[in-house]
Amino acid sequence: MAIPSGKVFPRKLKGSLPLATRAEGVWIFDDKGKRYLDASGGAVVVNLGHGRQEIAKAVHDQIMTLHYAHPTMFTTAPVEDLAQALARHTPPELSRFYFQTSGAEAVETAIKLARQIHLDNGRPQKSRLIARWGSYHGLTLGALAATGRTSFRVPYAPMFLDAHHIPPPYCLRCAWGLKHPACDLRCATALEEAIQNLGPATVSAFLAETVSGATIAAVPPPAGYWPRVREMCDRHQVLLIQDEVMCGLGRTGRWPASEHYGVVPDIVTLGKGLSGGTLALSAVGTLERHFAAIRDGGGVFMHGGTYSHHPVAAAAGLAAIGILEREGLVERVAEMGQFLGRLLKAPPGAGDRAPVAGPVRPGAHNLQSHGPGRR
């Protein structure tokens, strides 16, 4: 086998990439035996470490039992169970889940779903999307139009759907040069202005990352931002889409990041760590009443795709959620997040030690014990 073969259209066009041959825990190894600490879990996706036996077994068993049944003709146990598992960790009213393969696809689904909800509630003029600068929602055309990262947008901007952007809640580099709380949440007021300027009757949804991720990096909004936004959306019948593809499923120490802020979105997008990075899997959650409006209205959401609601991907997701639950990893994230936060605010002192993980169950990946010894 010649590597590189010269036949791959790679993600990185110039220079060469090392050949990754295997991975274990937090380490990736190349063909020369060099190991790399996968500190970010790739694209913030390998949330459970590499080489999880439970996920491998679940995927194997599902392929051997039933690997595909057309999602308009059949439902399957892993898909039903995964929706049930997600519902355990989201607010009770957020109880319907639609499965896709990537974060971008979930975002596309959410944008279309918002429109469909309006159509089935007799609001056909609502089609416009408001999003934020300094955001990332994916690279497909709809998601990229919503994304507020200029360098990614410029080449394809002439092809975009009409999305309007407002500044993000980013206190360090406030677009108005103000300080919280004296600013009275000027960044939230920007949403009210955008809705008014576009015409409330025409605005379908506000799409934003609950905690900013890929573009301005791990930036939580100031206190009061999300409740204010929620109130504005309600007042103008604008659906709130929270993109939790990166920050959801425990990455912030809560299952949904929105829980930190006491708001429930109309639509939430999930992805990345949903399968622990093993198979392409994403989800879109929505409220029971929105689902019912579509089911009892036109009865159709014209969407889908060959790999939607895929039982093998769902089996991987279910196994990943099982690990998060059994090993108490979301609670562990909260604990370690506090610890890291303390260290970032003040230089480490003699007493600073990482909180020790609780008893590790068989197969669990313990940061202290896992991985090969130092070289």
Ligand SMILES: Cc1ncc(COP(=O)(O)O)c(C=O)c1O
């Ligand atoms: C918040 C958010 N939404 C959507 C996406 C797109 O996900 P994917 O790369 O799986 O299409 C990302 C990816 O980084 C993301 O961070």
